[in-house]
Amino acid sequence: MPEGPSLVILKEQLQPFVGRTVTAAGGYAKVSKQWLKGQPLQEIRTWGKHLLLCFPKATIRIHLMLFGSVKINEKKKVNASIWFRFGKDTVYGYVVQVKMITEPLDDIYDWRTDIMSRSWSAKRVRSLVQEYPELWIGDLLLDQQVFTGVGNIIRNEVLFRAKLHPLSRVKDIPAKVMDTLLKEVKAYGKDFLLQKKNGTLSKNWQAYEQDTCPRDHIPFKKAMTGKTKRHTYYCNRCQERY
DNA sequence: GTGAATGTTAACAG
């Protein structure tokens, strides 16, 4: 369930808990939790696929990985990796990876690469991209240090929108095409968020999990491209390979 | 029942 935009939705759902105080916390995640009791939830942030629950003493980082979920007052059969009670309400994190962060967030996170952040900077991302001239763009798009919050769906949709082949070498991609790609990453992040909210996300996919190219009406290629063992969907005709 | 899926990292082999 988790690419950058899904985390933004999660953050919004949890917003009512900001300002409330943890009355108990637990879960099987190997992270200390006893300190959470009595801590008010000060703020919720996201960095790509990281959900950051900020308390005075420290921040709890939650990553949903592939199967994780965060639920409010929904007790499942399986134990929660972590849970927080706020009086009568409980927030559960199921099958999530949990980490405690004590450093100031600004020291460890570069908000300029987060596609869902107001601080996102095409300029910053472009200069980072140039540090990997030999990589295939399809691989680099999944690098969270460069394209923070991009997952396999966004990767496929954005390559299609930019008419760019996943097996293009970064150094061979014309500047204009790279600019288009960066613009589409940001734009599709926004579209993803809106479509997910109104339940039309998968309906609007043009490439991901599709059989036919909507532009050329020929079959998409479905393959594991590059080093990444994730499926890529692309059209050999309209997505140019540089 | 089987396999694949919006993910990442630690352990291992060469």
Add this chain to the structure above:
DNA sequence: CCTGTTAACATTCA
């Protein structure tokens, strides 16, 4: 030592 592969963590859906 560096690099590439495999295992591991589980859940849900087709």
